[in-house]
Amino acid sequence: MTPGFPQQDGLKIAVLCHASAGGSGVVATELGLMVARAGHEVHFVGSAQPFRLTGTGCMSGPYFHQVSGFAYALFDQPYPELAAANTLTEVILEHGVELSHAHYAIPHASAALHARSMSGHTRVVTTLHGTDVTLVGAEPAFRHTTRHAIERSDHVTAVSNFLADQTREVFGTEREIEVIYNFVDSTRFVRITDPTVRARFAHPDEALIVHVSNFRAVKRPEDVVQVFARIASEIPARLLMIGDGPERPRAFELAQQLGVIGRTHFLGSFPDVQTILGISDLFLLPSSNESFGLAALEAMSCEVPVVAARAGGIPEVVDDAITGFLSPLADVDHMADRALQVLRDPDLYTRMGQAARAVAVERFHPSLIVPKYLAAYERTLAKKSV
Numbered sequence: 001m002t003p004g005f006p007q008q009d010g011l012k013i014a015v016l017c018h019a020s021a022g023g024s025g026v027v028a029t030e031l032g033l034m035v036a037r038a039g040h041e042v043h044f045v046g047s048a049q050p051f052r053l054t055g056t057g058c059m060s061g062p063y064f065h066q067v068s069g070f071a072y073a074l075f076d077q078p079y080p081e082l083a084a085a086n087t088l089t090e091v092i093l094e095h096g097v098e099l100s101h102a103h104y105a106i107p108h109a110s111a112a113l114h115a116r117s118m119s120g121h122t123r124v125v126t127t128l129h130g131t132d133v134t135l136v137g138a139e140p141a142f143r144h145t146t147r148h149a150i151e152r153s154d155h156v157t158a159v160s161n162f163l164a165d166q167t168r169e170v171f172g173t174e175r176e177i178e179v180i181y182n183f184v185d186s187t188r189f190v191r192i193t194d195p196t197v198r199a200r201f202a203h204p205d206e207a208l209i210v211h212v213s214n215f216r217a218v219k220r221p222e223d224v225v226q227v228f229a230r231i232a233s234e235i236p237a238r239l240l241m242i243g244d245g246p247e248r249p250r251a252f253e254l255a256q257q258l259g260v261i262g263r264t265h266f267l268g269s270f271p272d273v274q275t276i277l278g279i280s281d282l283f284l285l286p287s288s289n290e291s292f293g294l295a296a297l298e299a300m301s302c303e304v305p306v307v308a309a310r311a312g313g314i315p316e317v318v319d320d321a322i323t324g325f326l327s328p329l330a331d332v333d334h335m336a337d338r339a340l341q342v343l344r345d346p347d348l349y350t351r352m353g354q355a356a357r358a359v360a361v362e363r364f365h366p367s368l369i370v371p372k373y374l375a376a377y378e379r380t381l382a383k384k385s386v
Contacts, residue, residue, distance in 0.1 A: 010039050010040050011041070011098055011099060011377060011381075012040070012041045012095060012098050013032075013043070013101060013377065014042075014044075014088055014091055014092065014097045014100045014101070015031075015042060015044050015062075015100075015101050016044075016045050016084060016088065016101070016102045016108035017029065017044070017103040017104065017108065018050075019047065019048035019049060023129060023130070023182070023295070024103050024104050024132075025050055026294060027103065027127075027159070027183075027294065028101075028103035028127075029044075029053050030185065032050075032101075033053070034366055038374065041063075042062035043062065043063045044062055044064045045064075045091055046064075047066065047067045047080065047083075047084075048066070049064050049066075050064075065087055067086075068083060080107050080111075081106070081110050082111075082114070084108070085112075085115045088112060088115040089114075089118045089119050092119040092122050097122055098121075099125060099377055099381060100112040100115060100123070100124050101377075102124060102126045102153070103129060104129055104132045105126060105132040105146045106145060106146055108126075110148070110149045112124040113148075113149060113153070123154040123155075123380045124152075124153045124154050124155075126150065126153040126156050127157045127158070127159070128157070128158045128164075128167055128177070128291075129159055129163075130159070130289070130312075133146070133163060133167045133171075133291075134163075134166055134170070134291070143171075147171045147173065150171065151175050154380045155178070155380040157177065157179070158291075159179075159180065160179065160181065160292045161179050162291065162313035162316065163179075163292070163312075163313060164177040164179050178376060180372045180373060181316070181363075181369060182292050182369070183365065183368070184294075184297045184298050184360050184365075185301075185366060189277060189278070189302050190301070191302050192275065192278035197279055198279040201238065201240060201276075203236070203238075206238045206263075207237040207281045207343045208237075209228055209231065209237055209239045209282045209283075209284060210240045210283050210304075211239070211241050211242065211243075211283070211284045211285070212242040212276075212283075213287070214244070215241075215245025215246065215251065216245050218289050219286075220287055220309075221241065221247050221250075222254050223335070224239070224241070224251065224284050225239070225255050225260070227284055227286065227307075227335045228263075228264065229259075230336035231336055234340055235344070238263045238264075238265070239264045239265070240276060240280070241264065241265065241266045241267065242267050242269075242270050242273060242276060243270075244268050244269050252266060277298055277299045277302040278302045280302065281304065282304065282339055282343060283296060283299035283305070283306045283307070283308075284308070284335070285307070285309070286308065286327075286332070286335060287309055287314070288309065290311060290313055290314050291312055291313050292312075292313045292314075292316070293312075293313065293314045293317045296324075297317050300317075300318075300323055300324075300356035301356075301357060301360035302357075303353035303356060303357045305324045305325075305352040305353055306318050306325075306356065307324055307325050307338050308324065308325075309326070309328070310326040310329065319355070322352070323352055323356040323359050324342075324356065325339075
């Protein structure tokens with residue numbers, strides 16, 4: 001049982017999510033784990049085991065069911081939605097699953113709706129995470145499919161007010177969308193004061209700056225390198241780039257061109273991200289669009305001030321001039337100036353770090369957020385299906 005969560009009669013819930021280290025997969029996995037600890041039976045369904053589900057060591061679950069592929073010459077492309085719907089239907093019928101929680105509209109919500117039709121007795125909760133609306137959903141090839149998934153789900157949530165508003169604007173829907181923020185486990189994401197851990201990545205006199213993302217264009221990783229180059233020209237500093245994606249080679253090339261490659265380390269999909277954040281001094285997030293900014297919240301929980309672009313849902317997480325600084329989009333000079341302001345002023349740095357931790361604990365703690373999902377599950381099961 002998980003302290004702070006209301007104990008209910010055990011529900012049987014299926015979770016569909018991406019397996020990668022991206023925000024939606026991380027949130028879905030962490031939520032599923034906590035729902036399971038609250039006494040519910042949780043079944044993850046996906047093409048691969050979710051990134052943060054590994055090594056749970058719990059004999060009572062949660063459980064993972066792998067979606068099978070099918071190679072056939074007639075199919076010139078895979079059909080993940082149909083395969084997921086089939087596997088989910090099997091899980092629903094075999095385990096008596098009452099509710100399917102789809103994280104991401106396409107393909108997961110659509111797969112859950114197919115499974116609802118085939119099984120005849122499950123409810124569908126869809127959580128929108130960002131690019132399923134702003135990128136995939138806005139693509140003409142998926143626009144009607146995404147809108148159908150949203151409007152036919154039994155309940156819809158979004159991870160920020162910004163994203164809820166974007167969904168209504170993009171799809172012209174008046175569908176009720178409940179805003180439930182992401183959360184951070186503040187017992188895991190904590191400040192690490194052991195100097196031997198930090199010494200693995202930086203010298204004692206160097207500021208340790210971190211960026212975590214999937215290295216897609218919307219994350220603007222080249223801006224991170226440019227900001228760091230300006231910082232490194234003023235003070236001793238080192239940059240850790242965590243994650244992988246299509247823009248990583250361009251960021252690497254830029255670090256070479258700007259002469260900071262010797263102080264920039266590309267660590268790939270580093271599994272122990274809480275340790276990296278726990279020893280960091282500053283977190284950079286120059287994204288052009290963030291529905292929430294989970295990585296920034298995880299940094300804040302580790303008492304790390306954040307310098308980010310004022311974009312999307314980031315202002316709902318980062319309080320400007322309190323837990324960090326918000327800069328105009330693509331203004332790398334402004335970001336560098338604000339970063340140097342924090343790093344050169346020990347009192348400001350300490351004050352912002354403590355405020356960041358307080359916000360993470362007081363506004364985004366699992367004991368505040370997870371019960372909202374549990375309440376949404378109960379309300380969804382109690383009402384008539386869409």
